[in-house]
Each structure stands twice: as C-alpha cells, then as structure tokens.
Amino acid sequence: MNPFQYHIADRATNAKEIFSQHENAKFLSGGMTLLPSMKHGLIQPDHLIDLSRISDLQGIKDNPEYLSIGATTKHQEVAASEIVQRSIPGLAYLASQIGDPQVRARGTIGGSLANNDPAADYPAGALALNARMVTDRREIAAENFFTGFYSTALEEGEVITQIQFAKPLKSAYAKCKQSASGYALAGVFIAVFPNQEIRVAVTGVGAGVFRWAEAEQAFLNGQFKPNLQRDDLISDLHAPSEYRVNMAQVLFKKAAQQIQNN
Amino acid sequence: MQITVNGQTQDLSIKDNTLLIDVIRDQLQLTGTHSGCDTTQCGCCTVLMDKVAVKSCTVLARQAEGTSIQTIEGLAKDHLHPVQEAFSEEHGLQCGYCTPGMIMSTVYLLQTHPNPTDEQIKEGLAGNICRCTGYVNIIKAVKSAAKKMQETQV
C-alpha cells in the first residue's frame, strides 16, 4: 500500500475538520472494501481518517417509530442484534449473509452504503426500507441516496453518522451468492409497510440497486413471477443477465413466501 | 504504538500503512499466520483480535492499537488447545498452510456456537479456504473439538 497518514477522529465534527485540513483524504470505517482497494493500488489516499472510535457513530438504538443504527456498527452486530431481529428480521438476516464471519467482524453498514457496490447487500435493504441516511450535515432518504454505479449523493467530506430505518410490518431478504466472491449475484429485499405499501429492492442485477415496481405489484396480487426489464442488466463471466433476472424472480418468491409464512 | 500479542504487550514503531499481518510476521517473527491471497478471502491470515476472528491482512496495525491479539502460536498453553488436538486426531490438515487460520476461526466459532450444526460449521468456516483436505475431516475436527470442550466444561 502507498504511504499515508493515519488519523483518529473522536467526534463527527472532528472528522470533518481533519478531512478539510488534508488533501486526498478518505474515511476509514471497517476497511473491508477500502483496504483491499488500497492494497491493489486502485485508491491511493494520502490520509485516512478512522471513524471507528467515534461513540456517536456506534450502537443500535430502538425508538418507537424507527431503528437507528450507528454508521460504524459492524455487520456482525446487526446480525446478532435482538432489536433488529425483532423489528426488521430481513435486515438482520441480510447482515448475516455479507462476506464471511471475519469480514462481518469488521465491515460496517456506513462503509457499505457509502461505497454502493452494485453487488453489495445493504443498498437493497436501505432502499426497500427507505432508510434515512443521517450525515454530519443533513438527512438523505435512500431513494435519493444511491445515484449510480459506485456513487452516492454524499458530498466531499460528508460523513454518515447513523442510518434510521422505519419499522416495517414485515421484512425478508433472499440472496444468491456469486460463488467466488460471495457478493450478490442477485439479492432481493421485501418490506411491507402499512396501507399496502410494498417496497422491493434488488441488488447485484443492474448497475446499482433499484426498486422493482412489477414485483411490488405482484406481491399485492399474490403473484410470484414479476417481469424484470431494464437497460442496465449485468451479464458477466459469472452469469448472463437472463440468469440474474431468473434469480431475482426466484429470490422474490422465496422472500415473499417467508413473509407470508410469518 | 502498543499492542498486546499472545499476552505480551509490545511497543512498536510502525509506519501507518503497515498491516497487522506484517506486524505479526515481520516485526514479531510469528510466522504461523500466513498470507494466501490478496482479496481478503482465503482466511490463512486469521487471528483473534479481542477474541474475535479477523483477517489480519485487511486490518491496519493502527486499527489494532490497544487490542489484544491471539495468534496460533499463543493458543497452546502447557498443553494443546482442544481444537489443535482435534485437527490432528481427525487428520484435518495436510500441508498445514491454511491450518492456523482454520484453527483460529474454529476457536471463534465454538465460542458462540459450542455445539455447532453442519450449517453453522459451513457458515463459520466460509472465510477459510483449504486446497488439500476436501474439508471433510476439518468438519469432523470441529465437531470433535466441540465435544472435547463441552466435556471439560462439566
């Protein structure tokens, strides 16, 4: 890895300060995507600002209307959290399927969302649950947060502090893993809200996470093979787009059946 | 910076871009922890950090500052750890390269799942690749270790 200077931030404001004072700085949370990229020379920051010691960014809090998860909360914590398992079981399950145990011991929700890998799991959960990304300067709704291939609405130096999830009536996640990397070849998250509001989000299949309108309609109609047509469907050496579409349909059915059985 | 490794607190002077695995192997000459890939997948570098299994190739030394690290060399006390015994008895290792990481992951797995099911073993060792054994005897070793550890608890 290229040489860099390591800084520890103890407060979100302090993180912002250090960022603004140094050129070519990046935030470090769990490091499970940033550090491998740095080892390959794909990203070469001169400064790393470690957010993991900021107490405000940690912890899972239960509120009447919503759950709030600190941005540096590890996947392992979300997966094991009794609060999350009770209120948003789909989210706890999603976290349990990321990577492997060692990766889940370090990787964080804030890091995953800020990276917005088109095959990552959290974007599907966040979009389906219309999570609110609370940053050091504003709140961004999930539907405005994911702006494209590895890109988000975050500004330079903006730090996610916590992610707020409204509590759905029901939730479920189903994933098909790419057999080498463990990332999502397809992942489907279904959230059921009051007043027949159904939100279905898909990852791994297109250039970024997206809402699947046909699936939401199908769920309401009790059907399980919604159409999926997009311009940005991925075909790669692991699977052609037809297979991804098929898996999205299979996973949708699986998640839908899980919801119905609960 | 200060870091405790296998019970001994070390005062080290390192560059910020030093990885935990480099501290362990190069500075402390604990070469039992191995590097097997460059995409954080193979698990040969697994150590326990504050009792949790992590991949030391993807942790900065600075991120491990102030923590307590246990490597394979620190597992046996006056006698072998039950997991180590079980791996040998069940022929759960051949070349031994993935073994330290596999053992540390198993120790961690058994902490939270003292009597793991097949599914839990599959998930628990999903971050460790072996090319020699075919995993069949590794699974046996995990189950045997679980049994040994339960028996010593009684």
Add this chain to the structure above:
Amino acid sequence: MNAPQELLRKEDLRLITGHGKFTADWSYDGMCFGYVIRSPYAHGLIKSINYQEVLSAPGVIRVITAEDVAAAGMKSLPTGATMQNLDGQNQILAPMPVLAVGYVRFVGQPIAMVIADTYENAKHAAELVQMDIDVLDAVTDYDSARAAGAPQLHAQASGNLSIHYIRGDQAATEKAFENATFVSSMGVKSQRLIGSPMELRAVLAKYDTSTDSYIMHSPNQGMLGMLGALEHVTGIPKAQIDLQTQDVGGSFGVRSGAFSESALVMLGSKLIGKPVKWTGTRSEIFLSDWHGRGLELNGFIALDSNGKILGLRFENKADLGAYTCYFGSFIGARNLSITMNGVYDIPALSMSSELYFTNTVPVSAYRGAGRPDIAYAIERLIDHAAYDHGFDPIELRRKNFIQPNQFPYDNKIGSVYDCGEFDLLLNRALEMSDYNNFEKRRQESLKNNKLRGIGLAYFLEASGAGTAPKDQVIGQFTQEGVLRIFAVTGASGQGHATSFSQIVHEKIGLANDHIEFVAGQSDKMMIGSGTGGSRTLYGTGSAVMNLCEQILEKSKPLTAQVLNAPESQLEFTNGVWQHRETNQTLSISQLIQKTFVQGQPHLLNLTGEASSGATYPNGCHIAEVEIDPDTGVTEIIQYTAVDDVGVAISPTLVQGQIHGGVVQGIGQAFYEQAIYDASGQLLTGSFMDYAMPKVGCLMNIQTEKIQVPTKNNILGSKGVGESGCSGSLPTLSNAVINALRPRGITEMDMPFTPAKIWQALQEH
C-alpha cells in the same frame, strides 16, 4: 501380533502450533526483496525498455534484465521430455526464457526483476518502468490458434502447432469401426484451471562469495528435481546449491520445476552480495504458476451388437500456453494415450493429439496431469454410448472389463496394467450407494420439483514409474537409537514422514519418536525420483522397506554378539529381537545404543533401494446429485468412493488423499475455470472471480478400500494421490447428465455452474 496401530502424523505438531517453516517464513539479515516486472500484454514485440526511473527510485539496488541473464549464461526453463511421433518426427519446442527476449507472449511473462531494500520499494519502483512494446494480436485457445491467418507465436511453429502426436493402430481401429454395429462419439473439454495451492510461491537465495555457493529456500516436489532444474537453467552445479525446504503448502504438480523467479533471485543474490527474497501475491501467482488441463478430447467408440467394444479412437487438442514448459507436452500427448482404454479390454486403439501454442500462461502438471482428463472422456463416452444404443451403462462396462485372469494386461499403447478386480469394486460401490433403488429416490425428488441424478465411473490411473532408474533412501542412526532416513522426495501435505514411519515401525519395531524422515537435504548423494505421479509412497516407501529388511538382516549377527547367543536362537517378533529360550529381548534402538561408537558411522547405517514399476490404482466412484431446476444449483447428496490402492500403509492418509482429490474434482466440475478475454487478459485474476470449493461443498462421502496388491513393488501398494480427481470428474459429470437427461440434455461441459445448467434447461 496385534493389528498394527496407525501412527498419528508427525508433521502435525509443528503445523498446528504455527511452527511450520514455509519458504516465506525464512529471513536473513540484510535480506533484499525482488519484484518482477511483468508483461501487461498477451503478445508484443519489445522495442525498448527504459529502467532509468526504476533505478533512481528510493531503495532500489539493482534491476536484473534479460541482458544480465544472458551475461550469466543462463538457459531457458526446461521443456520436459520432447514428444516424438512414431515416425521419428520431433515436437517443435519453444522454451521459455527466464526473462522475455524480443517478444512477450503472455500477460504476466517476466521481463525484469527489481531488487530493493524493502518489498514496497521494489514494487513501487517497478511501476516506474517505461516499456515500448508493439502490441500484436493474440490467440487464447487452440481453436483460435489453429485458425487460418492466426498470429504466430513462434517462428519455428507454423500454425502454432507444436506436434500432431499420433499413437496406436490406425488401421486396426478403422477396421473396427467399419465392422461395428454401433458407433458413438462424444467430445468433452477439460477446462483450463489454476492449481492454487494455498502457499503462495516464494523463493529465497543467499549467495556466499567465499564458497561460491548458494543456500536456496523454495517449495519443490523433490530436491533432486529442483536442483536439476536450477542447474540446467543457471549452469550452477547442484553441489553448489544447498536447497533447504521444510514445509510446502500444497503442490499438486505445480511446484515441480524451477520458475524464472528462482533463477533471478540466485543471480540477484550473487550480483548484489546479499540474500534476495521473492514472494508472489495471489494475483501474480495466477499469472506465473503454470496452469493446468486445457484439453479437448473427442472420443469415438465402436461396439458390436452385444456391446463388446471393438475399437476406440480419440482426437484431442491440448493448449500448451505460450511456451513448452515441463510437463505440458507430456500431458497432452503421452498421458492422454497410455491409459486411454481405461479399464476396458479394447483390441483396437488409436489416438491423435494436436498440441498448440497460445498467448496464455504455460500449462504443466495439475493433479492427474492428463489422466483424470482421459478417465473423464472415456467414462462419459461409455455412458453416452450406453444411452445412445439402449445398453445399461453398468452392464456395458462390466461386459468390457479386463478380467482378473488377463493381468498383467498390455494395452499396446504404453501401459502394462498390473492387476485389478474391477467387478469386485463395482459391486461394492453399487451396494454402498444403494444404486438399485435410485429410481425411487429420483421419483421422490421429482415430487419436490428437483432433478435427481446418479453417476458412476470406473476409472484407472497410471501412477508413475518415476524419472530415476531406482529410488534410494539413506538411513543413519543416532547414538540414542533414532533412525534418520534421508530421501529426495518432496512432501507438501501427503504425510510422507508418517507413512514411512509406519513402514519402519511395523517392520523393525522402532517407536514413532525414534524415526525421523528428512527430505530435502542436498548434501546426501542419492538416486531417486521426486514426488509426482502419485508414486512416493510405493517408490520411496519400497526403498524404505528395503532399508528395513537390510537393517533386520544385519542386526541379527550384531544382536547375537550383544546377547551372547547363537543366531539360531534369535527371532524377530513383536518388534524386537527375542531369544527363544531365555526370552531376553533387544529392540533395534537398544541395539544401537549398546553398539554405538562415537565418531564412527554405525554398521546399520545403510542405503535402501528399490526399483518400482508403474502401478495402476483404480476405483469405482458413484455420485448422487440433486439439481434445483429453478436455480441450476447442484447439491451432492452422496458420494461413494471404492478404491483399489493396493496395500494401504496409512489408511487415514489414503482417505485424506481421496477426499482432497474428490474435492478438487468438485472444483473443476462445478466452480473453476481460468478464463481469458480475446486480447489475452486473464479475467479470472483472483479468488474474487476464480471460485474455489469451500467448506460444505461435500458433506456426505463414504470411502472404502479394496486392496489388490501389486507385484510391481515390494510393498504391494499402488499410488493414490491423484485418484480422487480421476474418479470424481467423470462420476460427477455422469451424475449431472443423468439428472438432466430426462429433460433432453445429453451433453454439457464443465464447470456445471448454476447459470449454465439453468440456461440449458431453458433451452430444453
């Protein structure tokens, strides 16, 4: 005497406590680090390379270039045995230079080595190189290599063809097909793989000016083979290279030759007067360890009206990669012929194999080295023929088995099979897998919308006769009565030390902790083959047995002296010499302790030797799979392996080899493939895209051994190391095709990924 107890592995203690010593674990004071500059292009003409900025980068000591290599008089890497046609026509060779000269011919090909004070400095400096290379069109498989107008890699090889290798009796085979009632054909591909042993290759050289000699640390599959290769390339006599290797993290055929990096660190160390270490990252290893397989086998089988095989013909293609390296040619030519009839009595055989150069990493041995591939091809062909013409696949095999009374069986195309009981193993496998009740289980699965299949294969393997005329081991006793055995083989997890200790323990009664096995000490003069072709157990093991027999023989008069008794009163029983009347006993260790003279090699320090011919391990494997048509995912419900490895010295280790081989087969069958794009870039460049089998890919395996001892060595043992691969490839493939056949799918190539299976089901 009680049944001998199987000894626990003596290798384990250091490995489970983190005290193994793999090559990268060695360090020397003042050590410097090498980093290889590699070709970013699959095919190119080197116009100029400018190292100015590299040399002036921080910490850089030297750059080893092609000029340095030439000035040192280095040769290219060994090409392995030159394949020759029956008419005397030799294969066209294209040896790989240590560093590229004139042209680069595959992405990853070494161009230079930067040596610096730290690894980071060497790597950083390497990125500053300025290369002026004219990019040329590339060919990345044998089909594009042989196409009209394809770019030619080597001036001497027109059409990129190294040899069109022909063996067998064409005339007889043609006749057989003319007379046949039934003919079937099936083409299969054995896709290019990346061996990926877990230990990343590394090499460390320390040159000593005062003695003009080197200490080397390197993974290897046998000291002599590695020393021979290093001597060939560098010109440095073996006696001046002290190769010290303790632990090797898997080899599978990939470690058996010297690589460019090995020669470069030696040269580097001499030029700069400091030890030089090179370690590869996994992505680098993907581009520099030899790849495996890369074969296409097109089989044609002729049957009479009863299903008796009249003739068999194969037309094959092999991808050599960019250069002829080590075993690639041997595999694509000879190894695809010598056991092409499998376990069947076939009167007419002929084969041809076209070996092509492509702009890819050179191909060499990977577990089985062509034999799993031919077993794969014939066992799939026989299934295919059975279904084609309405024969039961089991009975068609049985009808054509070589019968026990036909051994030794000369197949007239390169092998004399020693012995086998194919019917016996087949029946046992059928029984263990509850084969006869499969249909019921298939129907049950269908009710749950799952496609269940059962696949059987009877494979036969040729375990190598080795490259040396005989195998020797040297035994030396210490004062404490510990026997140290020296050999030239190279273990990488097989447990040689334990198996040989088992032989010694059973034959001359030494306790496990009084037996040491030392491989890889180059100061001992010995003849022997390295580890490869699954032969170490019986090759070196036979020499160990011979050593023990000599020790026993010579220890008798010595014991008689010590016990002051006539030899006629002595018998060796229960692991000790015993006086028939007085019941006095004396173990070998005690004998040594009592008769040891300081400074004098003991009388019982002897050289054991044996000449062991090739052996033919074989087995019947059966797999039952269940495919989910919605996802294309295959689950292996049960795997049954019944193997004849002759006499099994260490049954647990044998079973471990079967497990490992089967799972590598699962890797090839369901997960792995090295994929290049049209420009010659390796798309599967790391474990992110090259899928390795992980824990849980095989949960239910039952194994059994049926021992049919061979007469080709004094142990009666056959090899086992590669059998798991030879068995699993056809077994799993036949199971998958069996599951998909009801849906009209009869052909498919590996890997059977979920996407591929699903796609095929959509089209049927």
